[in-house]
Amino acid sequence: xxxxxxxxxxTFRQRSEDMTVSFSNLLSQLIFSGSFKxxxxxxxxxxxPSSARIHTPGTHGRALLPCVSKLLLCSCxxxxxxxxxxxxxxxxxxxxxxxxxxxxxxDSKVRFLFGKGEISVPLQQIVSLKKPAPEQFEEAEKLxxxxxxxxxxxxxxxxxxxxxxxxxxxxQIAANRLGELYIKQEKYSEAEAIYKRYDxxxxxxxxxxxxxxxxxxxxxAQNHADTAKNILEPLxxxxxSKEYVxxxxxxxxxxxxxxxxxxxxxxxxxxxxxxxxxxxVTLYPYDQATRSEAQEKARKLREQHRITVP
Numbered sequence: 001x002x003x004x005x006x007x008x009x010x011t012f013r014q015r016s017e018d019m020t021v022s023f024s025n026l027l028s029q030l031i032f033s034g035s036f037k038x039x040x041x042x043x044x045x046x047x048x049p050s051s052a053r054i055h056t057p058g059t060h061g062r063a064l065l066p067c068v069s070k071l072l073l074c075s076c077x078x079x080x081x082x083x084x085x086x087x088x089x090x091x092x093x094x095x096x097x098x099x100x101x102x103x104x105x106x107d108s109k110v111r112f113l114f115g116k117g118e119i120s121v122p123l124q125q126i127v128s129l130k131k132p133a134p135e136q137f138e139e140a141e142k143l144x145x146x147x148x149x150x151x152x153x154x155x156x157x158x159x160x161x162x163x164x165x166x167x168x169x170x171x172q173i174a175a176n177r178l179g180e181l182y183i184k185q186e187k188y189s190e191a192e193a194i195y196k197r198y199d200x201x202x203x204x205x206x207x208x209x210x211x212x213x214x215x216x217x218x219x220x221a222q223n224h225a226d227t228a229k230n231i232l233e234p235l236x237x238x239x240x241s242k243e244y245v246x247x248x249x250x251x252x253x254x255x256x257x258x259x260x261x262x263x264x265x266x267x268x269x270x271x272x273x274x275x276x277x278x279x280x281v282t283l284y285p286y287d288q289a290t291r292s293e294a295q296e297k298a299r300k301l302r303e304q305h306r307i308t309v310p
Contacts, residue, residue, distance in 0.1 A: 088102045088112075088130060089130040092125050092127060100114025110123060123201070129167050129168055131168050133168075139155055140159070144181075145292075152177070153182075167202075180217075183217055191217075192214050195214040196211050199211050215228075217259065220259055250284045254280045254286055257283075257284065258290055261294070277301070
């Protein structure tokens, strides 16, 4: 019963939006057709100098009045028709598509506004969502690159609180950044909590999970390179054997190879460290900050030790 009402509600709202768009198109066609000229011909004829000579005094006002009323009515209709543009596009598992705005994620459901209506859709029913990154994300990324970590953390936290779970790239990056910043602040339990949620939402059935990655990151941050190495190496063997990886996997593998390069540097195995950094740059350049860090570490290795890839 509830599903039936839900489907009817979606269909009704979607058809209402289609009717609005159709009416707007019809009105546009009317304006550029001969019907529009016929509708307003009394105005043009009444205002033309040649026609004015054959009208008796007072006729102009009576002739113009109904035409002006029609003009005002059409003007009001034009103004009242909303622009049929939507920034976000949502596709559900029943092939229905909606244009509007994804507002937030609450209790594993996305609040989505479209037209004058709103729906709440479980995350598991979403096939795809196109939502451009907001300015706040770009600002957070800039602060992160400038190493203004406290300011960046606040912005990432706001984004994650509002949108965690949306199947879009920038939300996943924001969650990863937040975990990294927690590690920098030695807030390991908070970082682990973020990555456990990440695994549940984004990395199901993948060989490398964020919870594994966070354990390696924490071990490396605490100078336990051997522990981090034991976590990473079996997973990276799987990564190297794959011909194709998803965007989510590329994001994780890039960070894993970056850490593995750091471990190789600690072990004074510089050619192997360089090889790992170059894998990030060439094979997994999914995340700009990770790629930039790998490029910088590779540059320093070449300058300091004059090495090449084995």
